[in-house]
Amino acid sequence: NAGVTQTPKFQVLKTGQSMTLQCAQDMNHNSMYWYRQDPGMGLRLIYYSASEGTTDKGEVPNGYNVSRLNKREFSLRLESAAPSQTSVYFCASSGGQGVNTEAFFGQGTRLTVV
């Protein structure tokens, strides 16, 4: 049982390049999330998906797009990377049912845009 798996773990991009961060969960969770973590700012929600086929913007969606490919997979795309997008990105999933919304996190992707 792998939980939440993110790839890649590390990435360096040049300004203007594009890339897709992959995330998969094997816990049959309905909800999936993408966060970015910057020093002293906690985790800020970029996009989330409450169920397969739906996505919604979070707190900081500009410069990103997402795809909920199926129940397991939720990808985050940077179309034209900017230095301001240098951050650690975390994918998370939760059961999203009932009232207990414990989230399970991947190990993170450390992205540097130069």
Next chain:
Amino acid sequence: GEDVEQSLFLSVREGDSSVINCTYTDSSSTYLYWYKQEPGAGLQLLTYIFSNMDMKQDQRLTVLLNKKDKHLSLRIADTQTGDSAIYFCAPEAAGNKLTFGGGTRVLVKP
């Protein structure tokens, strides 16, 4: 949206108690979570409290909730070096989303 505030840093001696404080703005939060992040790792759920409780104890961890003041705290008894980490307060916001505080970095000195 929800605002969650935490102090940035806490230094404590091994064996002492640590208290990490959190304030939030959304009074409708049903569950309030504490997550722990060790260096280079993702976040892991440490404990949580349901909004109709004032206190929850789980081994060395005690969570106190003051709903009137929208104040949440996490007390770690007999703090160990393995408790050095960043601790995040995360009230559940509308739509079952979690809003995270900025994190409190706890440094345990021998």
